[in-house]
Amino acid sequence: MAIALCPLDRLVEGQSLGFDPQGEGSDTVFALRHGGQVRVFRNRCPHLDVPLQYRKDRYLSADGQRIICYAHGAQFLPHTGECIHGPCLGERLQALAHRVEDGWLLLEHA
Numbered sequence: 001m002a003i004a005l006c007p008l009d010r011l012v013e014g015q016s017l018g019f020d021p022q023g024e025g026s027d028t029v030f031a032l033r034h035g036g037q038v039r040v041f042r043n044r045c046p047h048l049d050v051p052l053q054y055r056k057d058r059y060l061s062a063d064g065q066r067i068i069c070y071a072h073g074a075q076f077l078p079h080t081g082e083c084i085h086g087p088c089l090g091e092r093l094q095a096l097a098h099r100v101e102d103g104w105l106l107l108e109h110a
Contacts, residue, residue, distance in 0.1 A: 002099065002106040005031060011038060011105060014064025017057050018043060021107055026051065029096060030059050031105060032067070034078035040098040040107060041081055045069040047088035067093065 003021045011017060011033045018027030030053070031040045043051050043059075047069065053059050054070035060078070061068050067076040074086030081093030097108035 002101075002108055005029075005040075005098075005105045005107055008038070008100055008103050008105050014060070015057075016059040016067075018053060018059070019107075027053070027056070029107065030057075031098070032060060032078055034064070037079065038098070038100065038105060039078060039081070040096040040105075041067070042094040042096060044094065045071060045074060045088065046083065046091040046093065047072065047074055047086070052093075 005019045011031055013033050016030050016032040018030045020027050028043050029040060030043050045052055048071060050071045052069045059067050067078055074083050074088050076083050076093055081095055083089050083091050099106050
C-alpha cells in the first residue's frame with residue numbers, strides 16, 4: 001500500500017523535504033528533486049546509522065548538488081545516493097520505491 005508524502009509541486013528542484021510516513025515522531029525518509037528527477041531515500045547515514053539532516057528538510061548542500069550527512073560531513077550524489085566523500089566512501093543511501101500519481105508523490109513501502 002502506498003503512502004502519500006506530498007503534492008509533487010511542493011518538491012522544488014534543488015531542495016529536499018523530510019517525511020515521517022509511519023508517525024514515529026521524526027523524519028525517517030526524505031525526497032528531493034535533482035535534474036528534474038525525484039528521488040526518495042531512507043533518512044539514515046550508512047556510516048553511523050544516524051539521521052542525515054541538521055534541521056527540518058536540510059539534507060542538501062547549500063547549492064543543492066549533494067546530499068550531506070551533517071553528523072560527519074559525508075557527501076552523497078543525489079541521483080544515486082552513492083557516497084563520494086567521507087567515511088562511508090562508496091557506500092549508498094537506501095533508495096526507496098516511489099511513484100507519482102495524480103500529482104502526488106507516493107511512497108511504495110515505508
